[in-house]
Amino acid sequence: MIIMMNAPTTDQVNRVMDKLRQLGLDGHSITSSDKTIITASGDLSACNAELYERMPGVDKVVIVETPYKLASREFQHKNTVVTVGNASFGGENIPVIAGPCAIESYEQLYQTAVSAKAAGAAMLRGGAYKPRTSPYSFQGLEKDGLEIMQAVGLKVGLPVISEVTDPRKVELIADYVDMLQIGTRNMQNFVLLKEVALTKKPILLKRGLSATIEEWLMAAEYILAGGNNQVVLCERGIRTYESYTRNTLDLSAVPVIKHVSHLPVIVDPSHGTGSWRWVNPMAKAALAAGADGLLIEVHPCPEEALSDGPQSLTPANFTQLMTELELLTAALGRSLNK
Secondary structure, eight states: OEEEEESOOHHHHHHHHHHHHHTTOEEEEEEETTEEEEEEESOOTTOOHHHHHTSTTEEEEEOOOSSOOTTBTTTOOSOOOEEETTEEESSSEEEEEEEOSBOOOHHHHHHHHHHHHHHTOSEEEOBSSOOOSSTTSOOOOTHHHHHHHHHHHHHHTOOEEEEOOOGGGHHHHHTTOSEEEEOGGGTTOHHHHHHHHHHTOOEEEEOOTTOOHHHHHHHHHHHHHTTOOOEEEEEOOBOOSOOSSSSBOOTTHHHHHHHHBOSOEEEOHHHHHSSHHHHHHHHHHHHHTTOSOEEEEBOSSGGGOSSOGGGOBOHHHHHHHHHHHHHHHHHTTOEEEO
């Protein structure tokens, strides 16, 4: 059950919480601006929504059956639109985020950014702190990489996104980027999810390697429950028995998410397939399935990339893909968000 209150007093909030406790329910209060949302869990069979709606300060009561409350379509029927600079996720326009897996130098990122923007990209991505499977792999330029990303983003006029892996680094990274990314390995790092919620910055939440859709939405619930409703979900492939691709890109998750949740969902075909050859067809398939955006890895010289070169498009490949996507989005009744 979700109880929505408009500009309530402390006493009004406490009265609702006390009433929940009397019925043996667990209540959690979330305050954002002048609104307070109280989520209640437990045995709701004896709950009467009208009882709470008559209490002072209460605006509306919604009974939500799913374990994820604030992310549920039952809670909010209207699609959430998350805006980052000129990029808008969840509306009719479709933004494409492009850039290298890892920031290697100013020249590398600037060259990529210029070509990506010319092709129609709406945002620039790049990793400064890299969570790698091997401790001996390139771990990123860290703060130097953030400074490069911020400078390049301002130079070319694109909002920037980078991954945060450590709760202790959230505040630092938030100072340099327009959107924070939670990677697949940290989808259920609940301490990190709570920390990024506090920044009030837009958050890109990638699906975990073996996460179910419900687990993915429950991870988003942590951010929403922290008072931050600017969440964009990202399907990036899950681990299965298949070995021909790096992961199995679960495009069925896109229409499912759009049916059960109001949050925008985008697709990362680069990590989803692990090969540049399959990025183009899977990017098109993602948009046909209803995705609200794409995350594409682009590198000026993939064979020399320090991370994920095999799945990165060249600037020429990316330009060709964007040309084809423009035709596809028109046929779908949508358009690229340039």
